Amino acid sequence: MNKELWSKIGDGGTAEIYLDESGRVVKWFREGFSEAAAASEYRKSEWAYAAGLPTAKALGLTNLEGRQVLLLERLEGESLLQRLQREPETAEEAARKFAAYHVQLNKREAAALEDDQRSRLVQRIGWADRLGESERRQVLEALELLPDGQQFCHGDFHPGNIMENGEDWQVIDWIDANCGHPLYDAARTLLLLGFGTEEGGARGRMEEAAAVFRSAYLQTYSEQSGFGRDEIERWMLPAAAVRLVEPIPESEKDKLAQYVRSRLL
Template structure:
């Protein structure tokens, strides 16, 4: 019995049913993508990170596919930031600690982040061939790593529960360069909270000894990947980030 609609989006709706969460996909949503998300959840569950436990993949009576996993009681980090803006720095520090713990894990069966970004840039229809070439050249020059990357690590995908912080939504998970994942988190934060974005990036660089310019060198690439979502309200900012490509 459905108790509450948690999320309603173009591709799926998320419902609570008792101690379970049911993510129901649109009927024409590719079956392969549903199964890919479920596989990612199962693989990441094996790392020991705090994530909802996958329970089943089902076909609903109306023919829609659904993923069933544990419901995590608590508010999202986004809600906490909205309700307690004075605690932004403390929340960003703890969020970064969660992300650094994630980077310490390896999941060899996940796809390559660089390969995924290459496909996204190649398929982007809102850039010219020169920009595409520069982006692909830049991507090819970036180091290939095998750290667990979330691909959408942001406050709305973290639930603050009594027993810890849980990371949700692993559809975009891949193995790759941690600084690419950080650059994407920074991008997502800038769309909602510039102060949090600046603090987060500075703290990552301080904690890890990573040069800020190195993380920033990923920004045109993650901006191009974000453009594939075709969100008009983000287009101007993302296109402006494409213009800082440096192929030297």
């Protein structure tokens, strides 16, 4: 691999994304991203592809300059986010397809994924140092009242992780995929749509279309999944607390912490 021949195509919280000289996607994880975490994403990517999910094939995992590197086949097209930024008037139509697509993904059984949602949430809520000990305890108590599940959850389902090639959609970025209750996935998506900022990058730049997209997504997901909006809403508290431990802008964390505290009153 010759890094001098790579061309940069993306930049996220955990990795820089390039195309290499062979046309492969190179996900070059940031310093400090552990070998175990990179191996977990590679395993999940392999699982998704083998399960027949619409995604890129994982081609390998290696190390370069002390950083983990995940190699993936290239998917043609652009992200749904890019399309929305260019054509914000398509937000409602896109949101309804996006929600229907999400419902179908969430119907898949995922016990073989071996990443338990409940354990993941409990651990990350415990790490949320923006919250006090009493606040973290209250969030965990609220989580205990929510049901378990065995369905597939992408864990980071937003328009930037959908690749469009004509009518075909494919999903990328499997680092947070887990097995659990689908309404956590829906609640997290609503947070990603509703708390982005310009400082936070791509999700913030769809602000013009975000309100209509979020509303149409929630309505369609509820209708097609059979879950009421109030059931989805119950998952927003733990989803917001978990988001606090992620590499996101401080301004977004401020809004999330305020939201969590408003729910605990």
